[in-house]
Amino acid sequence: MVPTPPDGRAGIDAALVKRLVAAQFPQWSSLSVRPVQVDGWDNRTYRLGDTMTARLPTAAGYVPAVAKENEWLPRLAPSLPFAVPPILGQGAPGEGYPFPWSVRGWLDGETAARERIADMTRFALSVAEFLLALQHCDTTGGPLAGEHSWYRGASPAYYDEETRRCIAALEGRVDTARATAVWEAALAAEWRGAPVWFHGDIASGNLLVAEGELTAVIDFGTSGVGDPACDLVIAWGKFSGASREAFRQAVGQDDGTWARARGWLLWKSLLVLSGCVDTDEEQAAVNQRLIAEVLTDHELFG
Known part of the structure; x- marks a missing residue:
């Protein structure tokens, strides 16, 4: 069974993402942060400007995926016939948020x-x-x-x-x-x-x-x-x-x-x-x- 995230969604909101980005990726601190239109359960995803996303796990059980995807998606991508998420940065716990997280390129599509x-x-x-x-x-x-x-x-x-x-x-x-x-x-x-x-x-x-x-x-x-x-x-x-x-x-x-x-x-x-x-x-x-x-x-x- 998948665990229920604390606070329903781990207390994640746009304000938290904005603070994390400002503290860890100051080069992107001026960019807007807004929720994506269609979100998942394992992670909360936010648009970071127009070309990036910030993706934050909602519970400890989903944390191993961060390092796994960050390591392997760039290796797999060249062999795949369709786009996969580009990895642009890995964030660390901070601002009261306890898990690693990632910054990715935005992929167009629905x-x-x-x-x-x-x-x-x-x-x-x-x-x-x-x-x-x-x-x-x-x-x-x-x-x-x-x-x-x-x-x-x-x-x-x-x-x-x-x-x-x-x-x-x-x-x-x-x-x-x-x-x-x-x-x-x-x-x-x-x-x-x-x-x-x-x-x-x-x-x-x-x-x-x-x-x-x-x-x-x-x-x-x-x-x-x-x-x-x-x-x-x-x-x-x-x-x-x-x-x-x-x-x-x-x-x-x-x-x-x-x-x-x-x-x-x-x-x-x-x-x-x-x-x-x-x-x-x-x-x-x-x-x-x-x-x-x-x-x-x-x-x-x-």
């Missing part, structure tokens, strides 16, 4: 909502192109999957107890027998391949588009070196029909990798559903649909 994508099949192929390029990056010295990646890139077995608890809690809300079959197939399909780079959170909010096309991939906080199965969950979360099939063919993974990918999707959707099934009808419906699709996918391809 998050990949369906209505912003010109052609979903072409977009699926672009995502596949990015993932294949990432998997071909040199892994020498790269961070092996583990706590820093929230165990993305490792076996989904790390979440076995949590998943089975969610399945039991959702009896009557989902087909628990079929869900258990999908989960056990994911655990049985042990990964034995050579470790490769994975992103860990390939989802609409971390994919930027401009003029209908993929232009950038952001938020490598859960990235690392290990099993790429976790990066395939977008097949159900974003794609369907022709676009899903195009993505499936383009990434070219074996049956075991797809089985583990279904496990990753199932774990997350069960977890979210168990927390909102009686409180958020819209969110519950989304996750029930995802679960139903991955159960059917297992029966067709598993």
Whole structure:
């Protein structure tokens, strides 16, 4: 489980960012500081002038990502077909804020909502192109999957107890027998391949588009070196029909990798559903649909 940040959002606001920048990067102290329009949970991000951002972790569990991204994004970027965040500086704790933070270049584009994508099949192929390029990056010295990646890139077995608890809690809300079959197939399909780079959170909010096309991939906080199965969950979360099939063919993974990918999707959707099934009808419906699709996918391809 991801910890809840203190003060809801770690007490981070524009005034704090302004003080941190003035103290540690005085050359940028005259620049405006304002929240980004679409923010994440792990970090708070602020526009710094027109060409930069300041990105601050909201809790201690997200701190390892700062040094990891700062070290590895510049190394990975030249081998990737789409832009990734440029690293311009690393900040230190200060002004009452307890964690390291970073300054990055601003990437133009909007998050990949369906209505912003010109052609979903072409977009699926672009995502596949990015993932294949990432998997071909040199892994020498790269961070092996583990706590820093929230165990993305490792076996989904790390979440076995949590998943089975969610399945039991959702009896009557989902087909628990079929869900258990999908989960056990994911655990049985042990990964034995050579470790490769994975992103860990390939989802609409971390994919930027401009003029209908993929232009950038952001938020490598859960990235690392290990099993790429976790990066395939977008097949159900974003794609369907022709676009899903195009993505499936383009990434070219074996049956075991797809089985583990279904496990990753199932774990997350069960977890979210168990927390909102009686409180958020819209969110519950989304996750029930995802679960139903991955159960059917297992029966067709598993």
